Amino acid sequence: GAVVSQHPSRVICKSGTSVKIECRSLDFQATTMFWYRQFPKQSLMLMATSNEGSKATYEQGVEKDKFLINHASLTLSTLTVTSAHPEDSSFYICSARGLASEQFFGPGTRLTVL
Amino acid sequence: AQSVAQPEDQVNVAEGNPLTVKCTYSVSGNPYLFWYVQYPNRGLQFLLKYITGDNLVKGSYGFEAEFNKSQTSFHLKKPSALVSDSALYFCAAYYNTDKLIFGTGTRLQVFP
Numbered sequence: 001g002a003v004v005s006q007h008p009s010r011v012i013c014k015s016g017t018s019v020k021i022e023c024r025s026l027d028f029q030a031t032t033m034f035w036y037r038q039f040p041k042q043s044l045m046l047m048a049t050s051n052e053g054s055k056a057t058y059e060q061g062v063e064k065d066k067f068l069i070n071h072a073s074l075t076l077s078t079l080t081v082t083s084a085h086p087e088d089s090s091f092y093i094c095s096a097r098g099l100a101s102e103q104f105f106g107p108g109t110r111l112t113v114l
Numbered sequence: 115a116q117s118v119a120q121p122e123d124q125v126n127v128a129e130g131n132p133l134t135v136k137c138t139y140s141v142s143g144n145p146y147l148f149w150y151v152q153y154p155n156r157g158l159q160f161l162l163k164y165i166t167g168d169n170l171v172k173g174s175y176g177f178e179a180e181f182n183k184s185q186t187s188f189h190l191k192k193p194s195a196l197v198s199d200s201a202l203y204f205c206a207a208y209y210n211t212d213k214l215i216f217g218t219g220t221r222l223q224v225f226p
Contacts, residue, residue: 004157006157032212034213034214042218042219043204043216043217043218043219044158044204044216046213046214049212049213091155093157093158095157095158095214101146101163101165101208102148102160102163103160103214104160105150105157105158105159105160106157107156107157108155108156108157110155
């Protein structure tokens with residue numbers, strides 16, 4: 001199947017700093033990428049949908065100024081958590097979808113904000 | 115409202131026995147249904163999908179799922195469980211042909 005990578009896999013930062021997470025589709029062009037957040041022992045919560053070359057669409061309750069998404073190319077989307085605080089600590093997962101219907105998920109990034 | 119339900123938080127099964135992980139959906143139109151598996155601190159791995167066609171869908175690692183329109187269910191099954199199947203399983207459905215709605219997940223524990 002298609003491969004999606006995320007970098008970094010784990011990041012620890014101080015409160016108030018910004019963190020960038022990259023999501024790449026390695027062997028296919030992703031017309032749409034999705035960013036999810038997963039709390040311990042809970043399901044995935046869709047944060048936003050991004051299409052290459054256009055602004056991301058955020059789900060209700062997700063602060064677009066805090067979670068900046070850029071989908072600069074058909075193989076790369078980035079999520080920047082700005083001025084991170086401890087409550088932003090979570091597992092962030094991206095997915096990518098090409099021409100087929102299924103989404104392929106990255107391995108996730110665990111963010112810990114001290 | 116569009117939703118996916120996984121009624122069991124955890125399923126326990128002995129190795130070699132058949133397993134079933136339940137999923138029901140409430141999605142308007144013709145649903146696209148998926149099963150994903152998640153291992154600790156990892157992303158989701160695609161197992162199988164139903165779009166149209168045969169109600170019995172075969173997927174990766176010996177898993178299969180049966181689409182039942184009258185019961186709005188899409189239960190995941192495997193004839194003989196392995197200890198390595200122990201993981202978190204998510205059922206998901208598309209609505210608006212764009213967004214995946216996930217169930218709450220079922221933790222499968224296979225005992226040797």
